[in-house]
Amino acid sequence: MIRVVLADDEPLTRAGIRAVLGADPGIAVVAEASDGREALTQVQAHRPDVALLDIVMPGLDGLSAGAEITRTVPATAVIMLTTFSEDEHIARALGDGASGFLVKSGDPLELLRGIRAVAAGAAFLSPTVAQRVIRQLGSGGAGRMSSAARAREQVTGLTSREREVLCLVGGGLSNAEIGRRLHVAEGTVKVFVSAVLRGLGVRNRVQAAIVAYEAGLVDRT
Known part of the structure; x- marks a missing residue:
């Protein structure tokens, strides 16, 4: 069972997301919050697998709460819920260790897939979000991504197997799923993922996934 803490300051939005998650027997919302401070408290109390956070909330916002969750409860993966007006916040969330980005108005199935992916240790970017992240981080203002x-230049330094692993990381697959796809042990996948991160000069799987999108290795549709 994947345990989720849900935080959004809009009750109707929380109700809608709760209904989507409640339709999946493998996911349980263990607590809800209406602001970042409450979200942090609930995560520290329940130690869920995933914290699903709206970026903009009153008081302590989702970005600050996500950074603190990553620091104090590293076993909890953070997914940021974003709208198209919040591009300027995405670079900060990425640098603070968020594992996924989803659009509030996106496909409910994408929400479920994203939660499963990050709970399994993968990174997940909604394709729509990925395109906007790429534009934002590649604009020169954030300066964090090329x-x-x-x-494309970064990717050329990878071996063919590392490029294959990068494509699968960009597709939101966990180490176990990558191992099954490539018919190798999960421990071997971990070695390859570490080599990919070093080869690209990035800190985490989300940043690697963005490089994969930007280099054209992952379908953006």
């Missing part, structure tokens, strides 16, 4: 040309 342009498409730079991403």
Whole structure:
């Protein structure tokens, strides 16, 4: 069972997300919050698998709460819920260790897939979010990620197997899923993922996934 803490300051939004998650017998919402401070308290109390946080909330916002959750409860994966007006916040969340980004108005099945992915240790980017992250981080303002040309250059330094693993990381697959896809042990996948992160010069799977998108290795549709 994947245990989730849900935080959003809009009761109707929380109710809608709760209904989507409640339709999946493998996911349980163990607590809810209407602001970042309450979300942090609930996560520290319940130690869920996933914290699903709206980026903009009153008081302590989702970005600050997510960063503190990553620091104090590292076993809990953080997914940020974003709208198209919040691109400027995404670079910060990425740097603070968020494992996934989803659009509030996106497909409910994408929400379920994203939660399963990050709970399994993978990174997950909604394709729509990925395109906007790429534009934001490649615009020069954030300065954290390279342009498409730079991403393609980074990828050329990887072996063919590492590129294959990068594609699967970009597709939101966990180490176990990658192992099954490539017919190798999960421990071997961990070694490859570590090599990919070093080869790309990135800190985590989400940043690697963005490089994969930007280099054209993952379908953006």
